[in-house]
Amino acid sequence: MPEKSGPDQSSLELRDAGPAHWEAFVELMGPKKGGSGGCWCMLWRLDRKAFDAGKGDANRDAMKALFDREPPGILAFDGDRAVGWCAIAPRPAYPYLDRSRLFKPLDDLAVWSVSCLTVAKSHRRQGLSVTLLEGAADFVRRRGGPAVEGYPVDPAVPNYPAVYAWTGLAESFRRAGYEEVARPSETRPIMRRMLA
Numbered sequence: 001m002p003e004k005s006g007p008d009q010s011s012l013e014l015r016d017a018g019p020a021h022w023e024a025f026v027e028l029m030g031p032k033k034g035g036s037g038g039c040w041c042m043l044w045r046l047d048r049k050a051f052d053a054g055k056g057d058a059n060r061d062a063m064k065a066l067f068d069r070e071p072p073g074i075l076a077f078d079g080d081r082a083v084g085w086c087a088i089a090p091r092p093a094y095p096y097l098d099r100s101r102l103f104k105p106l107d108d109l110a111v112w113s114v115s116c117l118t119v120a121k122s123h124r125r126q127g128l129s130v131t132l133l134e135g136a137a138d139f140v141r142r143r144g145g146p147a148v149e150g151y152p153v154d155p156a157v158p159n160y161p162a163v164y165a166w167t168g169l170a171e172s173f174r175r176a177g178y179e180e181v182a183r184p185s186e187t188r189p190i191m192r193r194m195l196a
Contacts, residue, residue: 022067040060042059073089084132086132087115117165124162129169147195170189
């Protein structure tokens with residue numbers, strides 16, 4: 001389900017997530033839902049037991065601590081409203097990846113990983129995921145990372161539900177200059193963009 005080109009995005013601004021943007025992030029994630037069922041974008045950062053125990057407030061507090069300490073990703077703003085989110089960090093920040101049978105490291109390159117893409121309903125199917133993924137590459141480049149990697153879905157069906165596409169769609173990664181470097185399952189490629 002490729003994204004459609006949409007309205008002019010010149011009014012959008014990408015910002016590194018930080019303390020000043022916390023409330024806008026909360027609004028985007030849904031103050032009561034916290035993304036998907038209280039995840040608050042902590043699923044890949046915690047072991048399963050800690051994640052399940054923390055669904056809701058504890059996961060929210062853990063993400064808030066990251067916002068206060070260092071940018072855990074980037075936000076797309078349309079005026080004062082956050083309309084998109086891309087979580088990105090060095091791969092070791094996501095222990096889930098090492099536990100995953102699909103997403104074991106391909107090599108010893110110190111990649112950064114995109115773990116989540118969220119776009120407000122009002123801004124979907126307008127290419128914002130591509131903009132966020134391009135911004136993720138810039139985010140990593142500014143921090144001296146050699147490459148950024150993602151683990152999107154490449155659905156075999158049209159109109160794939162957005163709730164299941166929180167790691168992004170492969171087509172968006174392609175359009176943002178990422179190349180498929182592995183395909184551990186039929187619908188789950190590993191996409192990488194080299195930065196050096």
